[in-house]
Amino acid sequence: SQTIHQWPATLVQPVGSPLSLECTVEGTSNPNLYWYRQAAGRGLQLLFYSVGIGQISSEVPQNLSASRPQDRQFILSSKKLLLSDSGFYLCAWSVRLHGYTFGSGTRLTVV
Amino acid sequence: EDQVTQSPEALRLQEGESSSLNCSYTVSGLRGLFWYRQDPGKGPEFLFTLYSAGEEKEKERLKATLTKKESFLHITAPKPEDSATYLCAVQNTGNQFYFGTGTSLTVIP
Numbered sequence: 001s002q003t004i005h006q007w008p009a010t011l012v013q014p015v016g017s018p019l020s021l022e023c024t025v026e027g028t029s030n031p032n033l034y035w036y037r038q039a040a041g042r043g044l045q046l047l048f049y050s051v052g053i054g055q056i057s058s059e060v061p062q063n064l065s066a067s068r069p070q071d072r073q074f075i076l077s078s079k080k081l082l083l084s085d086s087g088f089y090l091c092a093w094s095v096r097l098h099g100y101t102f103g104s105g106t107r108l109t110v111v
Numbered sequence: 112e113d114q115v116t117q118s119p120e121a122l123r124l125q126e127g128e129s130s131s132l133n134c135s136y137t138v139s140g141l142r143g144l145f146w147y148r149q150d151p152g153k154g155p156e157f158l159f160t161l162y163s164a165g166e167e168k169e170k171e172r173l174k175a176t177l178t179k180k181e182s183f184l185h186i187t188a189p190k191p192e193d194s195a196t197y198l199c200a201v202q203n204t205g206n207q208f209y210f211g212t213g214t215s216l217t218v219i220p
Contacts, residue, residue: 006154041120043212044198090154099145099200099208102154 002027006091006103013110019064019078021106023091026072031093033074034100035066038088050074086110113138117199117211124189124218132184132214134199142206144182146175147198149213155198158184189218 006023013019025031035047046059048066056066063082067075074091091103116135124130136144143162147155159168161177168175172193174185184197196213203209 041212044200044210046208092154095157097160098157099143099147099160099202100155101157102147105152105154107152 002095002101004091004093004101004103006106008106009104010107011109013081013108015083015110016080019076019081019085019108021076021089021091021108023074023076023103024072025093028072028093030071033068034092034094035074035076036090036092036102038090038105044090048076081110083110113201113203113207113209115199115201115209115211117197117214119214120212121215122217124186124216126190126218126220127188129185129187129189131186132197132216134182134184134211135180136182136199136201136209137180138201138203138209140204142202142204144177145200145202146182146184147200149196149198151196158197186216189216191218191220194218 003026032051034049036044037047038044049057050068053068053071063085064078086109089106092100095101114137118133143160145160146158148158149155159175161175164177164179166177172187176183194217196215198213199211201209
């Protein structure tokens, strides 16, 4: 079966510290992968997407970066976190008939 | 510009009180409209995909309908476990997705 794993579930990080969120998918090959951020009352904001290994497209200029070192692995990173990076981060892969399958999300709080 | 607007932002219902959630959209070319359910602190879960005006999909107490300008998610005789945020999204023919901000539904026992 096809599944998507995202971790950690919650994270509290100080301002200026680095970030690494990881997402892996199982049961599919060469998926299109996405990182979204969800803010209260503002809906889902697309941050990055990837159609293959090493291929990253950025939708919004920001303090974050993404990498896809393996076919089924997608990583969201930052060298120095800002307070404004706080939010709920979702990894997803596009599924032809379902739009997206989402991971369980990571609640990031920058303090 | 393609966009999605959901209303109301929040809805409180008594158990058994049927109602509808609205998703209005403007899109250059519709490839699909999607409904998701999101529980607090979790990722959205897929509910339905609608492709063309007049289409309807049902699942338990939920029924989704689609016109050329909007979609409705009808909830019949809701139960407290139906409490969640319901998200609507459209995919255009350029494969871009646009999400609404959701309707937070609370069903009171």
